[in-house]
Amino acid sequence: MNKLLTTMIGLAVASVTAFHTTAAFAQEVTGNVENGQKKVAMCIGCHGIVGYQSSFPEVHKVPKISGQSAKYIAAALNAYKAGERKHPTMRGIADSLNDQDIADVSAYYAQHGKAANAPEVPAEPARKPSAQVDALLKKGACVSCHGTNFAKPIDPAYPHIAGQHADYLFVALKSYKQENNAKVGRTNGVMAGVAKQFSNAELKAMANYISSLDGDLKVVPQSEFRR
Template identity: 55%
Template sequence: MCIGCHGIVGYRASFPEVYQVPMISGQGARYLSAALQAYRKGDRRHPTMRSIAGSLSDQDIEDLAAFYAAQLPAAPPPAAAAAPDAQVADLLKRGNCAACHGEGLNKPIDASYPKLAGQHGDYLYAALRAYRVENHPQVGRANAIMAAQAKPYTPAELKALSTYIASLPGELQTVPNAKFR
């Protein structure tokens, strides 16, 4: 079922708002596994993803995570990224994003953390805002560290951060399935 959304270039989710579904090809296996486990437990509250993750066995999750992690781009991303403007540089410093997500926000210090560089900006914005949601049965993400990081920012600041991070060179991609082209 993953390719039905994550294997279509430009595909957009419509709940709780319209945004591009995240690129998962090239993401780390431990992160993908942790994300699916969080959907299954309800720590990530997205009804569609929770339903899908709930239908997967532990082995299914590990197999899917390994499959998508192995889909790295043929060529590494360019090393140089545009420098952030002063506002975004301050936001990145304030959030200390690189401390967990690593150099260029593409080399997480722990394999269970996501690569962020090059991810869809509208998805990043929706995800960051989800960490700010509390006590909603269908929306939000339960992660104390990211909640503490996201809550001090205004929506405009989260949008600026998301837009910049999306512009960074990264390994994430959408790999269409040949059967659906």
């Protein structure tokens, strides 16, 4: 069993590297924070409103993206653009952005809302999971990519997930289990392999725990109107 798990993790690392080829290309373009601030009008109507909910594919809060890794934001936008993430609204937005736009928007949100003297997220979660959730997290080898505290991933192309909205995490995890749906689903082979090991109830339990942890993700209120 241990040998099988080691093999799976090795294959996961190799597959994720391949998956992010498009994102790595985009990141060759240097993002400019000030320019990014001028390009987020299409983002703030959802991601800049505290408690804002999406109704597709089910009702859930839109993800916190302020404080997220720039490389991950770029990876996600490129995945929507390529159709690897199936979400009509996000694909439409991503299609409107060129590589420079994506780099600028990603750079802007990576630093957005960060205080100069903000404390570091603890290296170990302050809240321990239940025995059930602990077993699920170990089965999925979640910390091998997302870090022990789920806020310091081993590669900046992987998301910070500590403190992310639980309902969003649940919807995102379920999307990796979707197949043959033109509007819903994500085609990351690694995450699909992980998510399909679990029932939806188990995914929800993990999402609830990860959401409860301290992290550096935020929703920073922004005006929907710019001059």
